[in-house]
Each structure stands twice: as structure tokens, then as C-alpha cells.
Amino acid sequence: MIRKAAAIATTPAPPNGATLMNVAKAASVSLATASRVFSNPELVRQDTAERVLRAAGELGFRPNLLGAKLRAQRTRIIGVMLPTMENAVFAECWRGIEEAALAQGYSLMLVTSRYDPQRERERIEYLLRHRVDGMVLTVADAARSAVLDQLDAERVPYVLAYNQGPRSGKRYSVSVDNRASARAGVETLIAAGHRRICVVSGAFAASDRARQRHAGYRDAMRAHGLEPLPPLSLPAHTPTQTPAEVERIRQFVTAPSAPTALFCTNDMLAIGVISVLKRLGLSVPGDMSVLGYDGIELGQLLERPLSTVVQPNNEIGARALACLLAQLDSGNAGAGPDQGLTRATLLPHALRAGATVAPPA
Amino acid sequence: MIRKAAAIATTPAPPNGATLMNVAKAASVSLATASRVFSNPELVRQDTAERVLRAAGELGFRPNLLGAKLRAQRTRIIGVMLPTMENAVFAECWRGIEEAALAQGYSLMLVTSRYDPQRERERIEYLLRHRVDGMVLTVADAARSAVLDQLDAERVPYVLAYNQGPRSGKRYSVSVDNRASARAGVETLIAAGHRRICVVSGAFAASDRARQRHAGYRDAMRAHGLEPLPPLSLPAHTPTQTPAEVERIRQFVTAPSAPTALFCTNDMLAIGVISVLKRLGLSVPGDMSVLGYDGIELGQLLERPLSTVVQPNNEIGARALACLLAQLDSGNAGAGPDQGLTRATLLPHALRAGATVAPPA
DNA sequence: CTGAAAGCGCTAACAC
DNA sequence: GTGTTAGCGCTTTCAG
Numbered sequence: 001m002i003r004k005a006a007a008i009a010t011t012p013a014p015p016n017g018a019t020l021m022n023v024a025k026a027a028s029v030s031l032a033t034a035s036r037v038f039s040n041p042e043l044v045r046q047d048t049a050e051r052v053l054r055a056a057g058e059l060g061f062r063p064n065l066l067g068a069k070l071r072a073q074r075t076r077i078i079g080v081m082l083p084t085m086e087n088a089v090f091a092e093c094w095r096g097i098e099e100a101a102l103a104q105g106y107s108l109m110l111v112t113s114r115y116d117p118q119r120e121r122e123r124i125e126y127l128l129r130h131r132v133d134g135m136v137l138t139v140a141d142a143a144r145s146a147v148l149d150q151l152d153a154e155r156v157p158y159v160l161a162y163n164q165g166p167r168s169g170k171r172y173s174v175s176v177d178n179r180a181s182a183r184a185g186v187e188t189l190i191a192a193g194h195r196r197i198c199v200v201s202g203a204f205a206a207s208d209r210a211r212q213r214h215a216g217y218r219d220a221m222r223a224h225g226l227e228p229l230p231p232l233s234l235p236a237h238t239p240t241q242t243p244a245e246v247e248r249i250r251q252f253v254t255a256p257s258a259p260t261a262l263f264c265t266n267d268m269l270a271i272g273v274i275s276v277l278k279r280l281g282l283s284v285p286g287d288m289s290v291l292g293y294d295g296i297e298l299g300q301l302l303e304r305p306l307s308t309v310v311q312p313n314n315e316i317g318a319r320a321l322a323c324l325l326a327q328l329d330s331g332n333a334g335a336g337p338d339q340g341l342t343r344a345t346l347l348p349h350a351l352r353a354g355a356t357v358a359p360p361a
Numbered sequence: 362m363i364r365k366a367a368a369i370a371t372t373p374a375p376p377n378g379a380t381l382m383n384v385a386k387a388a389s390v391s392l393a394t395a396s397r398v399f400s401n402p403e404l405v406r407q408d409t410a411e412r413v414l415r416a417a418g419e420l421g422f423r424p425n426l427l428g429a430k431l432r433a434q435r436t437r438i439i440g441v442m443l444p445t446m447e448n449a450v451f452a453e454c455w456r457g458i459e460e461a462a463l464a465q466g467y468s469l470m471l472v473t474s475r476y477d478p479q480r481e482r483e484r485i486e487y488l489l490r491h492r493v494d495g496m497v498l499t500v501a502d503a504a505r506s507a508v509l510d511q512l513d514a515e516r517v518p519y520v521l522a523y524n525q526g527p528r529s530g531k532r533y534s535v536s537v538d539n540r541a542s543a544r545a546g547v548e549t550l551i552a553a554g555h556r557r558i559c560v561v562s563g564a565f566a567a568s569d570r571a572r573q574r575h576a577g578y579r580d581a582m583r584a585h586g587l588e589p590l591p592p593l594s595l596p597a598h599t600p601t602q603t604p605a606e607v608e609r610i611r612q613f614v615t616a617p618s619a620p621t622a623l624f625c626t627n628d629m630l631a632i633g634v635i636s637v638l639k640r641l642g643l644s645v646p647g648d649m650s651v652l653g654y655d656g657i658e659l660g661q662l663l664e665r666p667l668s669t670v671v672q673p674n675n676e677i678g679a680r681a682l683a684c685l686l687a688q689l690d691s692g693n694a695g696a697g698p699d700q701g702l703t704r705a706t707l708l709p710h711a712l713r714a715g716a717t718v719a720p721p722a
Numbered sequence: 723c724t725g726a727a728a729g730c731g732c733t734a735a736c737a738c
Numbered sequence: 739g740t741g742t743t744a745g746c747g748c749t750t751t752c753a754g
Contacts, residue, residue: 019747030725035749045723065490066431067747070730075427085455086658091446098473107491110471112459129426130468154421239662272662284664297447301600301633303645303664380731391741396733406739428731431746 018061026055038063069131077107078324079127079135082161083115087238087268088296089313090138093161096317097136104325106133115140115206115237121147128156134328136320138162141208142171157327161320162209162311165344172327174320174345176311178209181349182216182263183223185291185309188351189261190224193359194289197221198229198252198259200273202237202266210237210265213293217263229259237265239272249276253288260360261289267296267308274304274356285358295352305354312347319345379422387416399424430492438468439685440488440496443522444476448599448629449657450674451499454522457678458497465686467494476501476567476598482508489517495689497681499523502569503532518688522681523570523672526705533688535681535706537672539570542710543577543624544584546652546670549712550622551585554720555650558582559590559613559620561634563598563627571598571626574654578624590620598626600633610637614649621721622650628657628669635665635717646719656713666715673708680706 024034029052036043037052044052055061069075080097082090094110101108109130111123117140124147127135134157139145142163148171151158158172165173189197199217201210214231221228232252234245252258264270270292274284282288284304292299295310323345385395390413397404398413405413416422430436441458443451455471462469470491472484478501485508488496495518500506503524509532512519519533526534550558560578562571575592582589593613595606613619625631631653635645643649645665653660656671684706 020749021747031748032726032750033724036724039749043723048723062486063490064431064492064747066427066436066492067730068749070425070427070431070732071747071749073730085446085452086449088447088449088452091449091452094446095473107470107487108472109468111469112456125423126468129423131425131427241662268662271659275662275664275666278664298632298659301602301629301636303636303639305636381733382731392732393734393742394740397740400733404739409739425731428746429733431748432731432733434746 018056018059020061020063023052023056023059023061026059027052074133075107075131076105077109077130077132078321079124079130079132080108080110081113081120081123081127081135081137081139082110083138083140084112084238087266088298089266089268089294089311092296092313093138093317096314096319097161097321098317099314100318100321104321106321106325113139115202117141117145117147120145124151128154134158134324136161136317136324140206142173143208157324159320159324159327161316164209164212164346167342167344169344172323172343172345174316174323174347175209176316176349177346178212179216179219181309181311182213182265182293183220184216184349185293185351186217186220186263187224188307188353189263189289189291189357190220190226192261192289192357194259194261195226195360196229196257196259197226197261197263199231200262200264200269201231201233202269203235204231204233207237207265213263213265232262234269238268239276241272241276246276246279249273250280253277253280253282259288261291261357263291263293265293267292267294267299267306270306270308270356271299271302274306285356287361289357289360291357295350299352299354304356306352307354307357308352310350310352312349315347319347379417379420381422381424384413384417384420384422387420388413435494436468436492437466438470438491438493439682440485440491440493441469441471442474442481442484442488442496442498442500443471444499444501445473445599448627449659450627450629450655450672453657453674454499454678457675457680458522458682459678460675461679461682465682467682467686474499474501476563478502478506478508481506485512489515495519495685497522497678497685501567503534504569518685520681520685520688522677525570525573525707528703528705530705533684533704533706535677535684535708536570537677537710538707539573540577540580542670542672543574543626543654544581545577545710546654546712547578547581547624548585549668549714550624550650550652550718551581551587553622553650553718555620555622556587556721557590557618557620558587558622558624560592561623561625561630562592562594563630564596565592565594568598568626574624574626593623595630599629600637602633602637607637607640610634611641614638614641614643620649622652622718624652624654626654628653628655628660628667631667631669631717632660632663635667646717648722650718650721652718656711660713660715665717667713668715668718669713671711671713673710676708680708 024031037049113120138161160173164175165171218228292306292308299306385392398410474481499522521534525536526532579589653667653669660667
């Protein structure tokens, strides 16, 4: 008895007396019945349910998902890791993920990695401690990612977004065909009459997509008998208009045999580059054509709409989540046998003709 | 015995045998000691701790935060509700929040409301069920928000971001002085020689900031003996360049006594408006000056850098979180007495001269 | 259709 | 310093 009293006293002063247990008491039913009213209503008689519901309403009952999750050993929380929200492409993807999650009754926990593998590890560990049921991830480099290997080893379900898995790999991924779409984009440049075309990218090491898109560029060039030119590799994937960066761009575009068209591996970069060119006294597309990649909405809102390779960003997010939930529903336990199906979902890309590409002068 | 066996069998097949309990066994210590090694290491002897740590390492132990949270009655999760991530201003704010949270060991749960009060209610209820310790919120209209009233009633700690609380209100908020900063912005327009200045905004009903900024506009106009003009109120806070919207803008800017300068209540809107003007054959700032509000980074990266009123977005997020944690640490229980301090933190704004404002023709 | 009871993994008194 | 123990709030057999 004393023990009991002590135990009660130590209880952190019920911040919320509205527990299921109290609801049950108020409705004169057992805890089990009260629980069922919320999780399996069909198992309880109409009027009993109503009584419980009324009691819940009066007490202002709000289910504590923590208890439920702990017991159920599944949280219905999905971890999402994206490089940054400040690049609209990921904000658009997030929207797709969030809508899909909402529709399916899942919650999300978002972390950003800033394209930093070290930080990727830490943030994912964090998600793991929260016992997320699975994750939607965009990593710097899927092919050599220690953290992905770890996730595989621990059998944590995840789906890559934007990172494109190999055609017959074991990893799930949702993306466009980076290489083919980049090639298609560059081909529009070639079709416009450009011969000297260069890639502008953030650090290739920090983005497998950038590398794949670069490969697509090479495909296009070679297919048309053109010599791939060395790329302009900038430090970041989002533009910083530091003097150093501006100077690098200046040197690049004013060299003796400067390119007549630039293929930027993402739209933000393209936007930044266009502005730098302008500042350098070059007109776009008069003196230099610029093609982006991503298809962010913003591109269409600009004074000079951005010509770009469009990815269905919302859909990439939504499909990635759907793919993850499908995994969760099915062979969650014990990883179903490989059905020989490709696990890399490729969504169609499109080309958006803006006003930043024209025939060379 | 039978019971016991049954109970074990029903356990959802340990997806993770690496529990604290098992670590404790492996290290031949009690559960309590093992727990202390992680939460209060100073309470346990060096070598004991090492043994536990080693065992944990071998078993691949990862603390299950769910159990800890349930027991501790605090989750160390902060709920964040922002209107949308697709407006960079909120993406920048998120960054500030995330960095601050990371530094303090808090996790975040992000939801977006799309400027929709109904959705605000639902999403917040969601956060509440997850037992977040507190929230950082940007709501459509803080002054008449049912959900905020509810949060007050339930004594859920929260801090508003962007929504500006009244000088001596009871609510915590972190923002700039919307009215004063807007006034300062419009005054730069007046200083440039403009007399006919109009506000362009998304639906005022859906944003108290838009209304406050509009009030600042009126202040500026009146202070300079100018007649406030009727605003152009667009349906959304982010631009959609639908034919209908373009047409509305056209009528507005080609009317007999059309304005010579436009003050847009946010940067995204300004960017969209500039592009529409261009399409309508008007040059900015030649035929029309445009001033934005928000100071998103993107504004500086544009071909024609956006003139705008700058808010410290990262800092708004970081400070809002800090303010929330301060609340949590102190009078979490029982809402400390009103210290007469203003709970509305006002951060300094700035004016950024871009290239979209010039003297009227 | 309803109830009793056994925990999910962890923390925090309290006792030793 | 360390162990014992009683739950946090909920779900889910198993038994009526």
C-alpha cells in the first residue's frame, strides 16, 4: 500500500488525465473495449461505442500515439531526409511526400543533410532512434553510401528519391532517368545549332545525379560527333555569387573557345549562372544559351522563363512514399524474395522550352 | 507457464533484440544501471559503464526513444507548422529551426498548412497526438485563430513565427515589425519619387502579415500626404500565372491612373508579378517599380535582383525555437506568472536595394 | 461482443 | 554505486 502511494506520488503529475483508461472508466467499460472503439470499431456494439465516444469527448481525450506505437512496435512515422529545403526541387518533392503520407495516415519526420555524407549518417541514426517504420531518402551518392549499406544490413525499409538505382539493383528508388533525360536536354541545345556546350555543376563528388546528368551530356555530344568539353564545377549545388565564383564563371565564358551554351545540372544553379552572365555583360540567350534541370515551378515565373529538363517532383515524392508503404505492407518481415522486378522506378521527364535557349550567335 | 509462453509468442517477433534489458544482461548489470550509463553517466562507475557500453556496441543497441518518451512524459519533439515549403521564406526559416533544434537535441515534426485554417486545425491535432513538447507555428491569422485559442486553453507551449503578436499580448512570437518595416519599404518608393503606389497581395483574409504590411503601406502614404490606393488582391500568396490572373494584373497596371510602383507583400509574388509585367510589355523598373517583402536569398540571384524588405528568416526560425525551449525549461508546469515582459520578439528588418525600383518615368 | 491481463522499452524513485 | 520495481498509455491475445 505504501509502495503504491509512493509510486503514484512519483508519477510526473498527470499532465493529461484524459487517458484511455479514464475514458473507459467514465464509460463503464474495460480498457480493452475503449481501445477497440478507436482501432477496431466494428468489434464493438453500436451503443457501447457511442458511450465511449461520448466519454472521450467529455474528457477531451486525445490518444497518446506514443503508447500505441510502443506497444504496436510500429510508429507509422516515416523518416524523410533531403539535402535542403532551400532548393525548390526538394520543397516540391516534400509536398508530394506529405500529401501522400497524410492520405495514408502516416506522419513524417524531416531532416536535411546539406549534401554532407557525415551529416547523412547522423541524421539517419536519429531517425532510427525514433523507430521510424521506413525512410524516403535522397543521398549524396547512392552507389558509395556507407549509410545505405548499413540500412540494407539492418533491413530498414527505405526508398531513394532522385537517386537513381541501377536497373536491376536491390534498392528501391524513384527518379527520372537522369542520363537519358540530360541527353535529351542537351540534344535540344545541339538541335538549336550549338556545338560548344559545357556542363555547369556543383561538386560532382557530392551528387550522383550531377554525374549521371553529365554522362547524359557526353552521350549527346558523342552521338552527334561533338567533343565533350570540360565542365565548370562549382563548389556548391546552390549558387553563391561570391566574387571568386563570379570570377571563375567569367574566365570560363570568356575563354578563347568559350562555349555557346551551358547545361546546368540543376535549376537553381542555372538561375544563378544567368544572373552572373548578365552582370558580366553577356545576354542570355543572345550571347549564351542556358539550360537547366529539375523543372521547378519557379523557373516559369521568372522574367525570362527558364528552359529546362522537367522532373515530376511532386510525383517523385508521392511515388517514393507509396513505394515505401507498399514495402511496409507486404514482406515487411523477412524481405520478400527478389521477384526479378526492377526496383528502380523511372518516371517520365519532359523538356520545357523557356526563353533561355536560342541558336548560337 | 502457459500464459507466459503465449504472451511471448504474441510478441511481434522481436525486430530488435537489442533492448536495454538485453544489454544489461550481457553486461551483467541491472536495467537501471544500464539506463544510467546513457542518461546519467556520472552516476555509474567508470569500468561498469565501459562494460555496458561494450555490450551495447556488440549487440548493436540503439535506444528506443519511444519507450523513453512514454515514460518520461516528454518527447523532446517539437512540432513545426508552416504554410508551405515552396515559398523559400519558410524553407529558410525551417533551416534556422532545424539547426537550432539539432544543437539542443530536439527532434522536429513538420507539417504544412497551405494557409488553410481548417487544415491548420487538423495538422495541429496531429502534432498533439504525437505529444510534441511544444510547437513553432505560422498561422494564417493569429488574431482570430480558433486553434491558437485551443492551444492556449490546453496550455500547450508554442511560439509564433512571422505572425506578430500584439505588443503586450500573452502569446510568444518572433517576427519583424511587419507594419513598420513595410512602411519603411514604401517610403523608399516615395523617396524615389513615386506617388501612385499600390499594394499587391495574396488574399488578405488568409494572412495577417499581408494585412499588417498593408497597414504599413497606408502609414507611409499618409505620412507623406499621399492617398492610399486600393490594392490588387490576388487569390494566392504564391503566383500562378493563369490567364485570369494575368488579365487582372493587366487591367490593374494599364488603368487610366495606374500606379507607378507596386509593393508586393511577399517576394514570390513580386517575382511573379515582374514576370507578368514583362509579358505585358512593361519594363521593370522603367515603366513600373516593384518592391518585394521577405528578403529570400533567391531575390539576389535573379537576373534583375529584387528590391525588397528583408527579414532575417533563419534567425526567425532559430529564435522561435530558442524561445520555445526557454518556455519548456522554465515554467513548463503551470505557466509562470506574467512578468509584464513583452512576449513578442521583434527582430530588425533591413532594406535591400535591388534593381527593380527606380524613379517613376 | 466484452473483460482481464500481459507487456512494448525505458526511467526514476527508493532501498540496499 | 547498483539493484528492484512500478509504471508511462496503449494494443492484443485469450477467455468468457
